[in-house]
Amino acid sequence: MLTVFGLDGIGEITAGDDLGAIIAKVAAGHLENGDILLVTSKIVSKAEGRILRAADREQAITDETVRVVARRDYPGGVTRIVENRLGLVMAAAGVDASNTPDGTILLLPLDPDRSARQLRTALREWLGVEVGVIITDTVGRPWREGQTDIAIGAAGIRVVDDLRGQTDASGRLLMVTAAAVADELAAAGDLVKGKTSGRPVAVARGMAHFVTEEDGPGARALVRNAERDMFRLGSDEAFAAGFAAGRAAGAAAE
Amino acid sequence: MLTVFGLDGIGEITAGDDLGAIIAKVAAGHLENGDILLVTSKIVSKAEGRILRAADREQAITDETVRVVARRDYPGGVTRIVENRLGLVMAAAGVDASNTPDGTILLLPLDPDRSARQLRTALREWLGVEVGVIITDTVGRPWREGQTDIAIGAAGIRVVDDLRGQTDASGRLLMVTAAAVADELAAAGDLVKGKTSGRPVAVARGMAHFVTEEDGPGARALVRNAERDMFRLGSDEAFAAGFAAGRAAGAAAE
Secondary structure (H helix, E strand, C coil): CEEEEECCCCCCCCCCCCHHHHHHHHHCCCCCCCCEEEEEHHHHHHHCCCEEEHHHHHHHHHHHEEEEEEEEEECCEEEEEEEECCCCEEEHHHCECCCCCCCEEECCCCCHHHHHHHHHHHHHHHHCCCCEEEEEEEEEECCEEEEEEEEEEEECECCCEECCCCECCCCCECCCCEECHHHHHHHHHHHHHCCCCCCCEEEEECCHHHECCCCCCCHHHHECCHHHCCCCCCHHHHHHHHHHHHHHHHHHHC | CEEEEECCCCCCCCCCCCHHHHHHHHHCCCCCCCCEEEEEHHHHHHHCCCEEEHHHHHHHHHHHEEEEEEEEEECCEEEEEEEECCCCEEEHHHCECCCCCCCEEECCCCCHHHHHHHHHHHHHHHHCCCCEEEEEEEEEECCEEEEEEEEEEEECECCCEECCCCECCCCCECCCCEECHHHHHHHHHHHHHCCCCCCCEEEEECCHHHECCCCCCCHHHHECCHHHCCCCCCHHHHHHHHHHHHHHHHHHHC
16 A cells, blocks of 8 residues: 655745755654655755746756757747756756745756755654655656656665566566656655645655665666657757758758 | 555456446445546456457557657567557557467557546446546656556546646746646556556545546546647657658759
């Protein structure tokens, strides 16, 4: 059985706050060994001081961008889907302007896997519990309406449950099944945390079999290498690149 | 609080089985008003007799395909990512060869939203409970390793929690947030059902605020129209189409 519940009482987080101590305080008496803590990246960013003036938003997106994947212009602006320095493909590079103090924007944590490891260590030291930690963020997806939460940082958790080589109930080999456990946990957490509740931390219980002794590779292991990705570039962008190459090839052939 | 637990005792499903009656039997005493039933599409397909000979797999994929989105050839085969007749973009059109009787494959249910509505009605009639129903399937995703479960059918559930127009904790308007609730519930269910357990049905409790009186538009509402999708075509396929168009344009310009 999986149980997911929110932790109340975290309050507003500002730059320099000791997030591990703050979460430990509200989690005292509520956390057990084998629990998985689901932490909205927004409060990690705030504690780490990853805050900028809203006027600098476009420049911030550019700075966070490694590679533009797709863009769409509309009257008054542009949507950029980019691969950011964490390898995550996200609208606006993950730069966030909601639930931030007026006139400010938030960047993603500098290294969410490290942030997760630090929170894990803090909870061990404050509360004496061995838990997994996932840092979550909200993303859009190709082909589907609506957003879901995914894991952008993780520590002490098997982020992918690789079943390849195992057999199904009828003894047949499972060929391609590797469940993105950390993303599924992040999604479950979003159902409890919500976007309007001001409750940025939840606990998932009953999944101790995914909690590991070592911190592990983190959520970075969930990022697919762009070279292996059939959707590494937006359809319009790929068409335009092909068109230019075709035109040049046609001219050269003359 | 969200609780997700599996229902045991469903056993092997074969064509013609009354799935509503079978689920009602194992769910008796375990279901409450406001629960959401998460049903793996595989057993719906089996009950509906959506089974073919494995030898006919490639033809079956072709028959289920509305539009090829991307393909990749490898020694001994081809992976086709396609939009199927349900509007879902999936590898092999969702045609499944795992957890099926030897020498057979399974097609997706003919109309998973209808299947969900029928199960909902059956549970109301057998057990007198008002629940939501989600039919789930497992999919790969661009940019991310590992698969997650999504909702391919739904009844009696608000599949997207549209927060646009609402305000966040600091009173600021939420601009682009619409949570794909049914997909997040499907993901949570996968954590409990697993792929090797032979436990194809789970119950999500604590989310009654997403359960609706009417059956609603179903999971079809989670399908984004391809014309609005920045990733409606694979990068290689879009490049090739652009190249051909560019070459022709270059030739015409000479």
